[in-house]
Amino acid sequence: MKKRQLGPCVTFFPQPATLICTSDRQDKINLMMASWVGIVSKTPPTIAVSLHHDRQTYANIMAGKVFSVNLVPARLAVAADACGLVSGSVADKHQLTGLEVVPGTVEGVFLVADSPLNVECRWLREVELGDYRLVMGEIVEIHACESAFDDNGQADVRTFDPLVYLGGLREYWSLGSKTADAYSAGSVLLKKQA
Amino acid sequence: MKKRQLGPCVTFFPQPATLICTSDRQDKINLMMASWVGIVSKTPPTIAVSLHHDRQTYANIMAGKVFSVNLVPARLAVAADACGLVSGSVADKHQLTGLEVVPGTVEGVFLVADSPLNVECRWLREVELGDYRLVMGEIVEIHACESAFDDNGQADVRTFDPLVYLGGLREYWSLGSKTADAYSAGSVLLKKQA
Numbered sequence: 001m002k003k004r005q006l007g008p009c010v011t012f013f014p015q016p017a018t019l020i021c022t023s024d025r026q027d028k029i030n031l032m033m034a035s036w037v038g039i040v041s042k043t044p045p046t047i048a049v050s051l052h053h054d055r056q057t058y059a060n061i062m063a064g065k066v067f068s069v070n071l072v073p074a075r076l077a078v079a080a081d082a083c084g085l086v087s088g089s090v091a092d093k094h095q096l097t098g099l100e101v102v103p104g105t106v107e108g109v110f111l112v113a114d115s116p117l118n119v120e121c122r123w124l125r126e127v128e129l130g131d132y133r134l135v136m137g138e139i140v141e142i143h144a145c146e147s148a149f150d151d152n153g154q155a156d157v158r159t160f161d162p163l164v165y166l167g168g169l170r171e172y173w174s175l176g177s178k179t180a181d182a183y184s185a186g187s188v189l190l191k192k193q194a
Numbered sequence: 195m196k197k198r199q200l201g202p203c204v205t206f207f208p209q210p211a212t213l214i215c216t217s218d219r220q221d222k223i224n225l226m227m228a229s230w231v232g233i234v235s236k237t238p239p240t241i242a243v244s245l246h247h248d249r250q251t252y253a254n255i256m257a258g259k260v261f262s263v264n265l266v267p268a269r270l271a272v273a274a275d276a277c278g279l280v281s282g283s284v285a286d287k288h289q290l291t292g293l294e295v296v297p298g299t300v301e302g303v304f305l306v307a308d309s310p311l312n313v314e315c316r317w318l319r320e321v322e323l324g325d326y327r328l329v330m331g332e333i334v335e336i337h338a339c340e341s342a343f344d345d346n347g348q349a350d351v352r353t354f355d356p357l358v359y360l361g362g363l364r365e366y367w368s369l370g371s372k373t374a375d376a377y378s379a380g381s382v383l384l385k386k387q388a
Contacts, residue, residue, distance in 0.1 A: 001307065001308070001310065001339055001340075001341075002339075002340040002341070003312070003337040003338060003339060003340055004337070004338050004339075004340045004343060005299075005335055005336070005337055006335075006336040006337075006338055007335065007336065008238065008239045008332070008333045008334055008335065008336070009239055009333070009336060010233045010236060010239055010333075011233065011241070011263075011265075011311065011313055011333075011336060012265070012311060012338070012349065012351060012354055012356070013210035013212065013231065013232070013233070013263075013265060013311075013356065014208060014209075014210045014356045014358050014369065015208075015209075015210065015232055015233070016207035016208045016209065018207065036232055036233050036234055037207065037232070038207070038209055038230055038231070038232040038242075038244075039204045039205065039207070039209070039230050039244070039361060040230055040242070040244040040323055040326065040328050041244060041323035041324050041325070041326040041328075042204060042324070042325070042326070043323070043324025043325045043326065044202065044324060045202045045203055045204055046323055046324075047205070048232075048234070048242070048244075048328070050232075050233070050234040050235060050242075069205075069207075071205075071206070071207060074373050077373045077374040077379060078374060078379045078380055078382065078383065079380070079383065080380070081374060081376060081377065081378070081379040081380030082380030082381070082383040082384060083380070084376070084377060084380065085377060085380045085381060085384060086384060091387075095387070096383055096384070096387055097383060105199075113195065114195070116195065117205065117206060117207075118197075119205055125321070127319070127321060127330070129234055129235035129237070129240055129330070130235050130236070130237025130238060130240075131235070131236070131237045132234065132235040132236070132237065134234050134235075134242070134330075136321070136323070136328075138202070139202045139203070139204075139205075140202055141199055141200075141201065141202065142199070142200040142201065142202070142203060142205060143197040143198070143199055143200075144197060144198050144200055144206070145195055145196075145197060145198075146195075146196040146197055146198045147195075147196070149198060154363075155206065155362070155363060157206060157360055157363055157365065157367065160206060162206070162207065162208045163373060164208050164358060164369060165376060166351055167233060168349070169348075169349060169351055170375060170376040170377055170378075171351065171372055171374075171375060171376060172372070172373040172374045172375075172376055172379070173351070173369045173370060173371065173372050173373060174369070174370040174371055174373050175208065175358060175367045175368075175369065175370050176367060176368040176369050176370035176371075177367065177368055177370075178365055178366070178367050179268050179271045179357060179366040179367060179368050180271040180272060180275060180365075180366045181364065181365060181366075182275060182278070182359060182364040182365060182366055183275070183278060183279065183364055184275070184364075185271060185272045185275040185366070186272055186273070186274070186275030186276030186277070186278065186279045187276070187279060188272065189272065189273065189276040189290055189291060190276060190279060190280060190290070193285075193289070193290055
């Protein structure tokens with residue numbers, strides 16, 4: 001396969017499109033679009049979010065030490081993108097997008113009501129990386145859309161309909177079809193070798 | 195929307211399916227399936243990978259201070275999944291999967307030849323998170339499949355065909371269709387409000 005060298009830059013890896021919900025000391029809510037988001041530990045369950053240090057969201061997290069990460073379903077792509085186009089210090093994201101928020105279980109945490117998956121986090125630690133801050137939050141509670149689950153408690157990702165962000169391309173995509181089961185599909189190769 | 199509380203656990207957010215390629219001091223190559231991977235800074239371009247401290251890959255990164263992150267295209271789901279089922283300390287992943295590796299531009303870095311997107315990284319720092327280590331690597335070079343680019347240098351993600359991992363569900367999915375352009379689609383709401 002012929003390849004092109006791009007130099008050091010950000011990649012085209014698929015990342016989750018999420019809305020980070022925070023509030024300031026006056027309980028003014030802010031919503032930030034974030035895709036530099038991912039699980040980083042199970043002991044304890046920890047999520048990491050990287051964001052520019054001059055963002056209102058970062059100031060809010062530093063002040064309150066709590067935040068929520070809300071999955072963006074594909075149908076909310078436009079509203080979520082609008083949250084990435086304007087700062088919470090100059091615009092009311094609720095007025096702009098019509099997105100409602102509701103209180104979480106932890107004091108000071110608010111959740112995007114229309115998101116099918118909300119993750120409540122408590123600030124754990126952070127790392128300075130140039131202009132960015134990698135904020136790690138311990139996952140305190142997860143709220144998932146009830147209708148996604150069958151009688152066995154198995155969830156169907158199509159109900160969540162997660163929006164995928166491709167950073168290097170600046171594009172949002174939906175999921176297509178299930179390719180394979182993880183920790184399972186590869187066992188055919190192990191059996192062949194045995 | 196009625197919701198179910200799941201307690202603190204890992205989420206269903208879409209994450210990139212990648213293969214982390216490393217080598218030990220005897221140049222024995224190892225491939226590890228990883229989805230706790232994401233960009234964390236642009237200054238400089240930095241990628242973070244979280245992995246269990248007892249993995250051979252972690253030992254290799256600590257020894258050589260370099261690694262590569264290779265996008266898994268959907269067609270390689272089975273081979274990549276096999277790399278997640280067995281340790282590099284007991285199995286030869288090349289023999290197991292047939293995946294070829296080639297040297298990168300940095301001494302000691304190897305790239306998965308069949309992957310359409312390879313990211314060469316130099317160890318920058320790490321954070322201890324329970325049993326996991328969040329390794330941050332400075333992106334030194336990116337190699338992207340030449341045929342993905344048009345005459346204007348715009349890449350088509352369908353050529354990369356990235357495999358998406360849904361952690362909480364343990365499922366791999368392909369991408370579906372483009373939903374919207376990022377940093378653009380939301381501007382209709384800003385215009386409405388203006």
